[in-house]
Amino acid sequence: MKILMVNKYNYIKGGSETYYFALKRVLEAHGHTVIDFSMKDEKNVTSPYSEYFVDHVDYNGAGGMFAKFRMAMNIIYSREAKKKFETLVKAEHPDLIHLHIFQHQMSPSILDVIKKYHIPTVYTAHDLKMVCLNYKMMHHGEICEKCIDGHYYHCAVNRCVKNSLSKSCVNVIEGYIHKWRKSYDAIDTIITPSAFYMRKFEEFGISPERIVHIPNFLDREAPVVKHSTDAKKYYLYFGRLSEEKGILTLIKAVTGTNMQLYVVGTGPLKEELADYITKNQLTNIKLLGFKGGQELIDIVGNAKAIILPSEWYENGPYSAIEALQLGRPIVGADIGGIPELVKENGYLFESRNAISLREALEKIEQMDFPTYQQMERASLYLYEENYTQGIHYELLQKVYQNVGITL
Template sequence: MKILMVNKFFYIKGGSETYYFSLKKLLEQHGHEVIDFSMKDKRNFPSDYSEYFVNNVDYNDKNTILKKIQLAKNIIYSTEAKTKFENLVKATRPDIIHLNIFQHQISPSILDVIKKYRIPTVYTAHDLKMVCLNYKMMSHGKICEKCMHGHYFQCLKNRCVKDSFVKSSINVIEGYVHKFRKSYDSISTIITPSLFYKKKLEQFGIEKERIVHIPNFLESDTECIQIPENLKKYYLYFGRLSEEKGVLTLIKAAVKSKIEMYIVGTGPLKERLEKYIDKNKIKNVKMLGFKSGIELKTLVGNSKAVILPSEWYENGPYSAIEALQLGRPLIGSDLGGIPELIFENKNGYIFKNKDISDLKKCFDKMENLNASEYQKMERYSKDIFDKYYTSKVYYKKIFKVYSDLLI
């Protein structure tokens, strides 16, 4: 089977790329041919199809007015992406197209090519862009669902995209253009990593017959670290340091609980969090910066529990799956797909999002577990991973999706 996979970044930038390259490897291991389509970047991994990639786009660069106008146009509809994608389709003749994140830098223009050649297409919804113009159904620090059923003018009214009238306007135009053109109708099947996202897309008007819930996966045969029993003395957050992740709430709860907390990652909130810790002379919270590879895995594997304090509709976070793989209990907020990862307090606890006192209660409960109770949580986390999140489980499900589309 030939699968043309699309993702706008071709290096590990986040969860979508972790998924992309893991799935690419998995499919190739099973004898399928994977064709890449992405954006050019000096950080990219090698690809036999890089000549077809779109030119690099960085919306954070300082650009001339003329360049900004061109970039705005490309968000709505990129003729370059459409042309290069069509050339790739004609050159490779794929059986299936599998879309990941493609909006903005590539744009929905490629959906016209899919429609033209009637190629069965799968879209993994890593975010909520299909129904929410700023991806995350969050506006000015609060959950927002005002654009339900395509009422995109609400995005402009509330300046939902980076609190900018201009950027919100561009996204509103993009939303209405592709709503009226029915661009997304060319997607045959939508995969949601969380059941919550499946229900949310249905609530926003996507036909339930088009949506399949398949949790993300990790390779289960990767080398696992040894976990010394006497090192489970700290709790861990690892991921992006941004407002919607709830890290400030986490720090405040950790201070009240007096537990040892490690924070791993980087992002726009990094300096603010460091200043808060320094100003308040907080000693039990340590900012460790960006970590990856075996260093990160060691930190995860030796933690007492991994914390997911998100204050937005999280999907199926890889940080949680990586924690489960290493048998780590979880403490997570009650939003999005996070509660699906915590089974009736058997492998962790759920707290009310933004509620410092409720999160503190979860820390207290974890601290009061005896050795036997805690070990049961560890085993249950590992059992959950083996049952739902391995590559073997995922391949069976994704192969069925592909096969059903080719009948």
């Protein structure tokens, strides 16, 4: 079977691309042909379909008034993406289309092609763009659901997109145009990596019959962890260093304690965090910067627990799934899809509440070793029951079959 997969980045940029390439490997291992449609970029993985990719778009780059106008039009409706997508569809005749992140750089214009050729289509909702114009139901550090029922004008009123009135207005126009045109009706089934996102889509007016929850997965065997001298002596946060991830709340929670915290990653808060740690002489916190490969596996695998302090509606974060596979307990905020990853394997705390987070960490500090081992086993069990390649493919088969495709 030919499956045309669409994602605007054809290289590992984040969790959605991690999923995209893992799914591609799984589908190909089962004998299917996967056709790529993406955006041109020097970082791209080599693809035999790159001639069809849309030209690179950088919305953060400099440019004059005309360039900015063209970019705005591209977000609303990209004629280039529609034309190239249709050319690819006509050349390859896919049996099914599986959409991932396609808005902005490609725009919903490609949905017109799907409607025209009546191709069965599923969409993995890695974010909330379909119901929230800035992707994450959050602006200026606060959760926001004012656009429920398609009242997109709130995005402009609150300058939800990068605190810019002009950028927010472009997204408002995009939202209303595609609502009026019913562009997203081209999608037969929406897959959400978290049950929370499924419920949120339903709350925002998407028919429950169109939505199915399938967790993300890892397509690797459990890696071997090299034991370190500081094993089980530190807590770990690894991921993007940005405000919505709750890293500042985490820093405050361990300030003034003897708990050791390692922070792995980079992002816009990197310098602010370093200054805060230096200014307050926090010797129990180490910023380790970006890590990858076996080095990251060892850091995660030797951690006492992984902390997910998010303050926005997380979906199904890969950092948590990787922690589960390595048998790490999790301390997570009670927001978004995080509670689905914390059962008997850790503790939840009130999002944005440093005191609540500290109390959760203290429970682990005071725990006896047999209870701690039970928590490690609970993480492994949760992974095996929900996040393996085999389970994911089985569930995906059912979704494809429901839209008229047999794998």
